[in-house]
Amino acid sequence: MNLLTKMFVTLVTLFITLPALAQSAESEGRSDLNLRTGVTDISSQVYDLHMLMFMVCVGIAVVVFGVMFVSMYLHRKSRGVKPANFHESVKVEIAWTVVPFIILILMAFPAAKTLIAMEDTSEADMTVLVTGSQWKWHYKYMDSDVEFYSSLATQQEQIKNKFAKGENYLLEVDRPLVVPTGQKIRFLITSDDVIHSWWVPDFAIKKDANPGFINEAWTNVNEPGVYRGQCAELCGKDHGFMPIVVVAKTPEEYKEWKAEKIAAIETAKAEEARLLAMNMSMDELMVSGKKVYLAKCAACHMPNGEGLPGVFPAIKGSALALNDRPGHIDILLNGRTGTAMQAFSKQLTLSEIAAVITYQRNAWGNNTGDIVQASEVHTYANGK
């Protein structure tokens, strides 16, 4: 019996101290116990709503469990209590149906108000198209040519426990989404393959990326900073490894960044044209091909080219890689519909595609000796 009493005391204390715990964690700027307040007006409304709901629930729990524990203490047989025999009371039963109903109605108002505000994507200052694919994000600024893929930047060695893990382990990307502060940004969210979900807790945005359909969300970031999130819908093997990083810059800094980005696109085009005219050596192709392979292909086809039997096909020893050269170029450029194989024509440059094909045709005992140059890929792509 003593143990029982202790247990109840512990439970009750836990419930009473939880909000306090949550508050103190928040004031220290930590977020490992509670929801974040975030950096938008909406996200702080959501936080307030969360705390309101939480307090209401704690209140209900304290009352219900309180009555129950008091009863368990007072109305024990060991205290010689004789049982009463009542088993209904219309008044009480009506009361505990109506009172919760009224509490619910009171909670529904602020919830509905916030919800309507969250779903109002009208009058946006700018629009970004967010596209999920296995296992990376693609961002396209609808007002310019700026678009890029954003994938996990954490090294495999950290994941495999060979290197020490960095501060932002699994929450860092090679190219973050950059947005300006103080502007209403509309996100159009979709997917190229399975369902993903774009989640940035600090903006209180979580919206599914559905293949073939476009969802909308919006934010207006108050403070410059780096905000991290993750894919929230199971999307296959590397679901846990497709983080989201958004960098919010002041409008001036954002403008600078955008101009640099546009300039970089021009440079890249010129570089692509230069490389197209060049013939690379086998060694050069193998070195850059391996880099591309590990970044883009190894998640499914594995670093050793053997794939995952029954799920992802092997490249090592495959007919495509050994014999069918045009087929090999085709599958890289256009992907294969009805499978997880993506089209890489927009994800990689022509020279990267050439390098990775060369690598696949010569690595792991695929010793075809084939050298594929960017120009060949270019010819194939335009010949179609």
Add this chain to the structure above:
Amino acid sequence: MSTATDTIHHDEHDDHHHHIPKGIKRWLFTTNHKDIGSLYLWFSFIMFLTGGAMAMVIRAELFQPGLQIVDPNFFNQMTTVHGLIMVFGAVMPAFTGLANWLIPMMIGAPDMALPRMNNWSFWILPFAFLILLSSLFLEGGGPAFGWTFYAPLSTTYSSDSTALFVFSVHIMGISSIMGAINVIVTIWNMRAPGMTWMKMPMFVWTWLITAFLLIAVMPVLAGVVTMVLTDKYFGTSFFNAAGGGDPVMFQHIFWFFGHPEVYIMILPAFGIISHIIPTFARKPLFGYASMVYATASIALLSFIVWAHHMFTTGMPVAAEMFFMFATMLISVPTGVKVFNWVATMWRGSMTFEIPMLFAIAFVVLFTIGGLSGLMLAITPVDFQYHDTYFVVAHFHYVLVTGAVFSIMAAAYYWLPKWTGVMYDNTLAKWHFWASLVSVNVLFFPMHFVGLAGMPRRIPDYALQFADFNKWISIGGFAFGLSQLIFLALLIKACRKQGEPASDQVWDGAEGLEWEIPSPAPYHTFETPPVIK
């Protein structure tokens, strides 16, 4: 009540009381509700340990950040099959087993109405799970798309074992539907004279309503897995936008099954608790009629809340609001139930035997799960909670400390009636306290990591979640090990080692099942008792 018929009894004696067959044939060919009940219960316990072993693999991988033990593809198979096994293999068959044992004894019927179908509905189950488990050993592995098998991850992007997954779900569905038909026919036709609807024990009431839910939604599940099958193998495009379909439609169909399914797993638990609390409070159940109406309202509401699992899919704001309000409404009848249990305890004369301890733990912990469910109903905040460990915490509170604890409470409560001996009280105390503490170490911190932003179904996580995950894993291992105490206790009880139990077993127990001898004879109520 049941002794006035002894003379008639004698004449029929030789016809009815065949010798009980021995060995494997007894169990293979049995049409006896008690045998089939035991088969269901043992099967579900084996599945509980199997699904639990998979949870241990998950928790071992998540013990610390980084990939240590399994690769992500196998991790996904573990989360998927763990969910499928626990839902369809452990919780549902356990309730069917309890229904088999208890419903005929509670309503004064000699057996279930359709005993041969009863045999079949059990014996196809082991094959369903054999198929599901064997798919783990195929090239490419078993299902890895979550127990909710969202398309197109389960169609275009799944491994070839999907066909086996679909087939095994079909068999589970057939088994459940047959079980449900049997329950309805039995309750409808075979109640003892004088047992009117509003005199039926709560467990019978809750199971009757559950059986209707099962018949309503299991065909929907069968439909949706068939669409997955044809999308994957026969070129249809139900869930493929390129062919005119819609992946979100999958979720609508699935959750139209899935939400009532959640109540299928909790309504019988409500029934069990409504038996145990009055017994040990030595006071009749408070608000019997409102309990019945509350159960029925929960069942009806369960059909109009399914899209609260889908708030992030991009529904129109009006639909989001409808499903938010409908979901909030469910807390009213659920609250009525909890208040009724507390009122039953109030001014009773309580003792705290093991079934009562489990029942009290149920009321407290299930309510915690219910309250986090109320938080999840609020759409704007659900955007933050959705698909995080907060959700994992929520549904494990209602399913483990809810459904599973109620099943354990039931096992302790009726075990002496089934076996004729009291369970080993020392082992039982160890089992209860070890489970209670470890289950909270396991699931409570999940609320925190979820709120802090850890998504569910990930094999590896950011460093700020590391401390809590370590504790969660330790709680998980402890909870898993605690169940071995239960196994030892059950084996002991089934071998009839223990103090002989009286017919009434608990001094506050009421109901027909306590009027027959302990252990319950192979055949009971061959002539119906008369209910006053």
